[in-house]
C-alpha cells in the first residue's frame with residue numbers, strides 16, 4: 001500500500017450543532033478500488049460526515065485530501081467537479097425528466113462547451129450532446145435499467161430510481177462515489193441486485209464510500225468499515241475486525257439505540 005493509492009483522506013473532522021457534538025475528530029483513509037463502509041446507530045453522525053465531505057455542511061475543523069491533493073469541500077457543484085459524486089438517502093432525481101435526461105445532467109459536470117454553447121447550439125455543443133447521450137444510455141444499461149431510458153424518473157420503481165441515482169453519479173466520472181443508504185426501502189431481491197451492482201462498480205476500478213443501515217450488506221461488501229457512535233469513531237478496520245469489536249457490539253446493543 002502506498003500513499004499514491006489513497007483516494008480520500010480525511011483527518012480530524014469535527015462538527016457541532018449548538019450544544020451537540022455531531023462529529024468529534026473523525027478520520028478515514030479510502031484507497032483506490034475499496035468499498036468503504038460507514039456504519040453506526042441512529043444519530044451517530046454518519047449523514048453529517050457525508051454532508052461535510054460533500055460540501056453541504058461546513059466542518060468546524062478537519063483536513064481533506066482527494067487524489068493526493070488538498071481539497072476543501074465547499075459548494076456542492078465544486079465537490080462534484082473535484083471528483084466526489086453522491087446519492088441521497090431520500091432520492092433526489094428530476095422526477096419529470098426521463099431516466100436518460102437525469103443521467104445526462106450528471107454528465108454535464110464534465111463537458112466543456114458550457115452555457116454559451118448550449119444557448120447557441122454550436123457544432124461542438126451538438127457533438128458533445130450526442131456523446132453525452134450515448135454515454136448516458138451506456139450507464140443506464142450498466143446499472144440494468146437501459147430499457148427505461150425514455151420513462152419519466154418518477155414512474156420507475158423505488159429500486160430502479162436508486163439505480164438511476166447511481167448511474168447519474170457514475171456519469172460525472174468520479175474519483176469517489178458516495179452512496180447514502182442505497183438499500184433503504186429495498187426488498188431482499190432488490191438488495192441482492194444492488195450488492196451485485198456495487199461489486200461490479202468496484203471490480204471496474206471505482207472507489208466507493210457507503211453509509212448503510214443494513215449491517216449484513218455492509219459486512220458482506222466492504223473492505224474496510226468505520227463505526228461511529230455519538231459522533232465518535234469507535235472502531236475502524238476490516239469487516240471481520242469491526243464485527244468482533246466489543247465497543248461496536250455494545251453500541252449496537254446498548255440502551256437507547258435501536259439496532260438495525
Ligand SMILES: Nc1ncnc2c1ncn2[C@@H]1O[C@H](COP(=O)(O)OP(=O)(O)OP(=O)(O)O)[C@@H](O)[C@H]1O
Nearest residue numbers: 017020021022040041042043044045046047048049
Ligand atoms: N442540521 C442539523 N442541525 C442540528 N442538529 C443536527 C443537524 N444534522 C444532524 N443533527 C444532529 O446530529 C446528530 C447526528 O445526526 P446524523 O443525521 O449525522 O446521524 P446518522 O448517523 O446519519 O443517523 P441516521 O442513521 O438516523 O440517519 C443527531 O443527533 C442529529 O439530530
